[in-house]
Amino acid sequence: MIFDRLRARGVLGINARNARFISPHNPRRLFPLVDDKLKTKALCKEHGIPSPQLFGVVDAHGDLRSLRSILEPYSEFVIKPVRGAMGNGVLVVVGRDGDLWVKSSGARLDDAAMRHYVSGILSGLYSLAGNTDRAMIEYRVQLHPTFQAISHGGVPDVRVIVFKGVPALAMLRLPTRRSDGRANLHQGAIAAGIDLATGRTHHAVQSNRLVEIHPDTGNRVIGAEVPAWEEILRIAAKSAEITGLGYLGVDVVLDANLGPLLLELNARPGLAIQIANFQGLLGPLEMLERVDTRALDTEARIELAKRIAEELRPSRAPHPAPAMERAG
């Protein structure tokens, strides 16, 4: 069969992801918790998971008149659709110029332009099914100094795939000039696979091509150490716990002052993370399928994740020791 190689390397395909992992482990009724970013945020607050502070919400076109007064206290913030996906419809304001707002690109927006933009969000221009939506205004994450050397025009984020509460694979998404400062792989951001055990990037791709240095800054993107890695893993593992979703994509950003913040959750996370790591998801997922993780606390699950990562690390371990047996 033409797919033998992919199977041998444990690559997870979309059909298998949907039928084997999402549909049995993610009950449909839990999807609103992650599709609605306000609900996610409320849940985080309830369980003490840090996330960017919410400045305000625009519910309907009628509220647009008071937009100015909502935004007035802040000189920088992010506006995004409550039900947006893949970072669509996100507007980053980095400063004020008199009465005008300054976008991250340097462009200026007046009140009318801002209202039109928010109105587009409310009309559902960026929402998943084109339904009417709400707009949320929140704290703008500050670029962590560690990432200054390897990102361009925006803030990188960390995506962790969590299965049954245990991190399975992780990557760092680095904005580039091509991606217009967004951490969106489709648009040309760099995806760097992170070794779960060490928190270091070990492999990186941009649009399916191997990269070693950031094309805009010229610095190495491989071997970078993600700060507060333990904390990020903890946020990822806990997010799965509080939502009840068995197969989850957790997006975490690192703020220069506040440390790791939970940005959003995804109940149908993409598969590109496998290319970023040059490692299939089926390896860790199939190991975890046989483990009863409900008995483990957060720390034990992170330990398990690291052991599995070490075992499956491509360069080493021709004889994988059965980690899950040790885990019980």
Next chain:
Amino acid sequence: MSPRLIAVAVSFVVCAVALITYKVVALGYELDPKPAPDRWSVQMEAKLIGPDDKSKVTFFLPADGPSQRIYDERVSSEGMRFYIRPKEGNRVAVAVGKPDEGSRLTYRFSLQTLPVQPAELPKSLPALATAEAQQLADLLAPEEAIQSDAEAIQRLLRELEIGKGDRAEALRRIHAYVVDDLETTDGHDGAQDALAVLERERGGIHGKARAEVALLRAVGIPARVVAGVPLAERGGSDVVFWAEARLDGRYWPLDPTRPLDAPWGERLVLHVGDGVAIDPLGIEKASLQVSMLREREAQFQIYQRRIQNSDRLLDKLSLYSLPVKTRMLYQVLLLVPLGALVVAVFRNLIGVPTFGTFMPILVSLAFRESGVPWGLLLFGAVVAVGYVGRYLLDRAKLLMVPRLSFLLTLVILIIAGMMVIAEHLGSDKAFSIALFPIVIITMTIERLSIAIVEEGPRNAAKLVIGTIAVAVAGYWVIASDTLQHFVFTFPEVHLVTLAVLLLLGRYTGYRLSEWTRFRAFRTGSLES
């Protein structure tokens, strides 16, 4: 895959096969029914060149006969008074008035050809008995253009050594002479009466038919000239003439340009007896063209009639018992699951991205109305408007719903424009793009404009191409007459569709697109 699921799927297939087999073997349904007796849609068009103020056109109109039924007649006479007159057992159309230059008289009707018992011409037949000859005196007497009593004809028969003793033999030899020894012309080589054609040894088809009839009558075989049109799938034709000889109690058609054993095919009879097809008075020139199209409906009507007369349960439960309008809807509706199957295959096995899940089927249905080329053209126009509109309207900063409505209005105007252009280009094909469902256009625009914003023009283009590819594939399924008939006759075949969908739904293997997406894992390294 769970064994229970496979068992369910297999039992579905077994049920379907059993039902179909029973219907074919015990109830006599046909898997691929023959389209007999045939229905045709026929159009006769008389073109008038150089008419004056008081013009009168007379032309043949077909009538019910032993080989045909005429129904559902419609006339468009462009301001002339049009009436139909019976004339010596035939019908003629008469149009009187003051037509414009280049006017067309069109007469459309539906035709059912009736099966004719095939028969073999007898080996030999003695001369006609006097009683029968008197009965058929009209078919033996000379006419103005069929001079069967002329001395020249008797001389020719003697030369050819054709006697009156054996009618079957005489008929064979006369026909062979007319076919082989009289040259066929376009009919503009001089007088076209029987005598003139025989003397010149060449003539048009009308002249040759007259000559053959004259020869037949001269040896005592009752015969007549018939005018008509050969029926051909999606064809057009001039009026042709042939001879009919009466032998052994029936008429034998004889095409004066083709040997006896050439296949006869189906023909529309326009006029029995000698005459001119179109007779213009006060008009420089008039021509008569006949075009025809086979009607697919026929197959359904046969079954419907049979099932209405049946009292068997499965016959009664058949979809053929539905009223015509409902039936037409279900003919199409029953193909939609197959379209959905195509979508499922394309999306889950191949991995082609599309707008929405069932959008491609809707587009296929639209293609069904408009045909693929026009459909693609329209789809292209819609996509173009979606792109351009987004850039232009983005500046105007309109709210989303008015903006989409604006685009919709623009598209409808474009369709109207395309129709006008097509009309002026003289597209004579059935152009029914107006039926391209408006809802589908609206959805395409909406989806497209959202996709461009959300996923970028590049991915939106991928979606457009994917949607078109799946829609065209779906079109082959949805537009197939054979499939339509099969599924309507055997709706239980959808148990198989369900079985396939069940299995497809539990397919956890890779999609073909993932073979390229994850190529790095195949080759062992990424290109750098």
